[in-house]
Amino acid sequence: MSALIQQDLAADLRDAAALPISREMACRLLRTNDELMPELLAVAQAARARFKPGVITFSRKVFLPLTNLCRDYCGYCTFRRDPGQPGAHTMTPDEVMETVRAGERMGCTEALFSLGDKPELIFPEAREALSRLGYKSTLQYLEAMCDKVLRESRLLPHPNPGLMSAEWLHRLARVAPSIGLMLETASERLLGKNRAHDNAPDKEPAKRLRVIEDAGKEKIPFTTGILIGIGETLEERVDALIAIRDLHARYGHIQEVIVQNFRAKAGTLMAAWPEPNGNEMLRTLAVARLLMPNMNIQAPPNLSDPHYADLLDGGINDWGGVSPLTPDFINPEKPWPHLDELQRQTEARGFELRQRLPVYPEFIPFAAAQSELLRQRLAQAPLHGENVLNPVSI
Numbered sequence: 001m002s003a004l005i006q007q008d009l010a011a012d013l014r015d016a017a018a019l020p021i022s023r024e025m026a027c028r029l030l031r032t033n034d035e036l037m038p039e040l041l042a043v044a045q046a047a048r049a050r051f052k053p054g055v056i057t058f059s060r061k062v063f064l065p066l067t068n069l070c071r072d073y074c075g076y077c078t079f080r081r082d083p084g085q086p087g088a089h090t091m092t093p094d095e096v097m098e099t100v101r102a103g104e105r106m107g108c109t110e111a112l113f114s115l116g117d118k119p120e121l122i123f124p125e126a127r128e129a130l131s132r133l134g135y136k137s138t139l140q141y142l143e144a145m146c147d148k149v150l151r152e153s154r155l156l157p158h159p160n161p162g163l164m165s166a167e168w169l170h171r172l173a174r175v176a177p178s179i180g181l182m183l184e185t186a187s188e189r190l191l192g193k194n195r196a197h198d199n200a201p202d203k204e205p206a207k208r209l210r211v212i213e214d215a216g217k218e219k220i221p222f223t224t225g226i227l228i229g230i231g232e233t234l235e236e237r238v239d240a241l242i243a244i245r246d247l248h249a250r251y252g253h254i255q256e257v258i259v260q261n262f263r264a265k266a267g268t269l270m271a272a273w274p275e276p277n278g279n280e281m282l283r284t285l286a287v288a289r290l291l292m293p294n295m296n297i298q299a300p301p302n303l304s305d306p307h308y309a310d311l312l313d314g315g316i317n318d319w320g321g322v323s324p325l326t327p328d329f330i331n332p333e334k335p336w337p338h339l340d341e342l343q344r345q346t347e348a349r350g351f352e353l354r355q356r357l358p359v360y361p362e363f364i365p366f367a368a369a370q371s372e373l374l375r376q377r378l379a380q381a382p383l384h385g386e387n388v389l390n391p392v393s394i
Contacts, residue, residue: 019047019293020245023238026287030234034279044286044315047293052317056346057356060339061110061321062103062155065329066091066142069126070116072200075269076230076262079330080116083125090129096145099326100153106324109381110358111155113142114330117162117202139168146175150377158223158321158358163202166214173220177359177367177374178255180223183208186240187232196230196270209243216251220370221363225258225298228284229276237284238291245292255363256296256318259285261303263331278307285314296360301342302334309345319346321358357381 021029029040067090070080081088100111119126120138135141139161146157157176164172172179186205190197197203215222226240241257248254261276276284281304288297298318301308322336337345346353359367359378368375 019290021287021290023242026238026241026291027235029287029290030238030283032283037279037282040286041282041313041315044289045313047289048315048317051294052296054350054352055354056312056317056319056351057354057360058319058342059110059158059321059358060106060108060355061112061158061323061326061358062099062108063321063323063326063329064091064096064099064111064113064145065089066096066113066115066145067119067126067129067138068116068329069119069123069129071119071122072117072202073198074200074203075194075196075198076265076273077330078265078268078332079114083119083123090126090133092133093145093148097148097152100149100155103323103325104154108323108325109155109355110321111146111149111153111157112321112358113145113157113159113161115142115159115161139164139172143168143171143175146172150175150373154381156358156377156381163207163211166218169211169215169220170218173215173218173367174371174374177357177370177378178221178223178363179215181208181211182227182258182260183212183224183240183244184227185230185232185236186243187236189236190231194269198269205240205243209247212244212247212254213251216247216253218370219251219253219366221255221359221366222253223256223258224254225256225260227260227262228281229262229274230270231273238287241288241291245295248292248295253363253366254295255360256298256320257288257292258298258300258320259288259316260300263303263334265333278304278310282310282314285311285316289315300328302328302336303331305334305337308337309349312346312349312351318356 068079068081120130142159142161149155149157158178159172159176160180212224224244244257261281264271264273264275296318297316298320299311299316300320304311324339343353364378368378
């Protein structure tokens with residue numbers, strides 16, 4: 001990058017008080033060299049300080065892999081299984097509640113449900129397993145388990161069910177205060193042969209954006225985000241962030257934007273694919289903050305261990321869900337940091353670490369409006385001595 005362009009970018013950053021930045025500026029900033037990094041990060045940190053100063057949040061969770069059967073074959077995934085493969089499993093209700101009870105004893109407030117996408121559509125074994133449990137579809141079983149957790153424990157469900165109709169969004173929103181679906185990318189190219197989403201029909205960006213928009217129409221608190229380093233161009237990375245931002249601008253429902261870094265896994269199509277380095281992750285976080293200065297931005301600490309504290313320099317204000325009990329079943333080779341160490345690292349950077357519910361405080365009224373059961377459960381879910389239905393702004 002020429003010195004003149006560097007000077008122009010530095011001048012633009014100094015004048016970046018009028019956020020959000022443009023698409024053109026975001027693309028340029030993702031290409032900056034390391035010399036401009038301190039200034040880029042400083043501007044991102046200043047934007048975070050205007051949004052939520054002095055506090056970094058996290059959700060204490062249990063991770064429930066309801067089923068790892070899945071009809072998609074993503075090029076980087078070791079979570080999914082075909083029926084009969086070693087490790088293929090669908091949790092029973094007793095297994096779900098055993099984990100939930102253990103999480104209660106450890107102070108957890110979130111029951112994170114992760115699952116494969118509609119395995120019953122291609123696997124008769126999945127249909128048979130659901131039938132034995134008394135259900136016709138994976139989404140119906142998920143709905144029942146969210147309802148069970150909500151009624152029989154102090155934990156609040158947060159499901160990540162994949163693609164779903166507007167009807168299913170409405171049904172799940174009545175038994176879960178927040179729902180998640182990663183956009184991952186806006187790139188249709190990655191559906192191509194031998195690319196990250198080859199043979200993964202549920203990863204089509206337009207379909208995922210439709211789900212996020214349908215959630216907005218229902219005012220459902222929603223978590224989404226991008227997965228960086230899976231073959232997207234920098235322009236496509238920015239376009240994914242802007243697509244998320246624009247949906248939130250229209251509906252006001254996106255409670256959290258995750259920026260997740262690809263990690264290569266043995267035995268996958270992308271086992272030898274290069275991983276984003278720390279500076280690429282920081283640039284992306286900073287650009288996300290400048291594109292979305294008034295939105296919650298999260299990065300998972302376990303995927304950047306042992307240097308995860310550096311992610312705070314990029315302008316994030318949340319660590320996401322961290323479990324003191326269960327592994328990250330999506331990235332089992334990357335354990336969560338111990339919560340006392342997470343607190344130590346966060347405080348060493350000058351922030352207070354504060355636990356939150358799976359639904360952010362400012363989105364609780366949206367969740368409480370979905371059903372009387374949720375309203376009651378949220379009213380009974382104090383955190384830090386406060387009734388979270390009337391949260392103190394942070």
